[in-house]
Amino acid sequence: MSKSVAIITGASQGIGRAAAVRLARDFSALVLVARNRANLEETAEKVGAVGAEALIIDADMARPEAAKTVVDRALAAFDRIDALLNIAGAVPQIDLFEMTDAQWDDGLGLKLHGARRLTIAAWPALKAARGSVVLMSGNSALFPKAPYAAVGTINAAIVALAKAFSDRGIADGVQVNSVLPGPVMTGRRRSYLQHWAPLHGMTVEEATENFPREAGIARYGQPEEIAELMAFLVSPSARWMTGSTLRMDGGEVKSI
Structure with a gap:
């Protein structure tokens, strides 16, 4: 195995679960983070069947204290962090003129600020390991529309955040990229x-x-296809790729 420990948020279902199962082939231990503990336990069973150790942390990444809790527990258990996959984030799909401030804050709190806080909290360990970070956005970042404005707006912010982290990572030896899935x-x-x-x-x-x-x-698309892309990004083969925004959407976005 080329690396040892990866943290995956949103690991209880969908792309997060698929990423956990895929990365279990390459990492000796995975820290699985989400709000639904029962679903996390199902993911942990699948990870264990592949051969990796799993640490479950049921946490709401929208809460400011969650990032430190996740990093502290990961380091206490495994003493290192080699990769971080920020996948958690359910954004309301509500019309631009109907969304309340509270709904905007909910979307921003989990997907944007949750990823930002966790990446910062994990950064010293990632720097020590010369590790990798992936932030999951979505191809709606490229074409925000009124019926689901928050999704596109927050996804665009995730792309910008990943670019900023990757700029810092050049000096610190931390690789950062973002992924834009289409309709999965x-x-x-x-x-x-x-x-x-x-x-x-x-x-x-x-x-x-x-x-x-x-x-x-x-x-x-299928969750496993996005998981393969993420596994590549945190592999030695992609080490020179940083600050990139990778779209996997079956050709939905037609622009250059």
């Missing part, structure tokens, strides 16, 4: 389709079938 079939995607369907005069079943065509893609 997860539980969150299914919730999105429930919102998207009535806006387009469809049932959820019709929307699920028709959305790829509306988005100009052949099919939905």
Whole structure:
């Protein structure tokens, strides 16, 4: 194994769980972080079946104290941090004119500030290990739309945050990149389709079938495909790649 310990937030489901299972092939220990402990235990079983040790931390990364708790417990258990994957972040998909300040704050608190605080808290250990950080954004960062303005706005902020961290990381030896998934079939995607369907005069079943065509893609992505990209980014093969924004969306974004 080229590295030892990785922290993965949002590890209880979807892309976070897929990333944990994939990274269990390359890391000896994973720190699995999310709010739902029961789901984390399921992820830990899958990680263990691959052969890596798992430490479960049920924490809400929107809370300011959570970052220090996660890093302290990771270091107490394993004495190092080689990689950090900031995947947690559910942003409300509500029209620009309907979102309240509280809903904006909820989205910003978990996805943006949670990732920012955890990366800063883990930075000394990452610097010591010459480690890697991945921040998950989304391709809506490239085309924010009124019906789901917060998603695009916060994802764009994540890309900018990753760029800033990568600039500091050049001097500190910490590699930082961001990933922009497109329409990936997860539980969150299914919730999105429930919102998207009535806006387009469809049932959820019709929307699920028709959305790829509306988005100009052949099919939905799978969590495991995004996990493979993240595994590459924290591998020795990608070591010279830093400050990059990698889009994996089946060709949904047509611009150069």
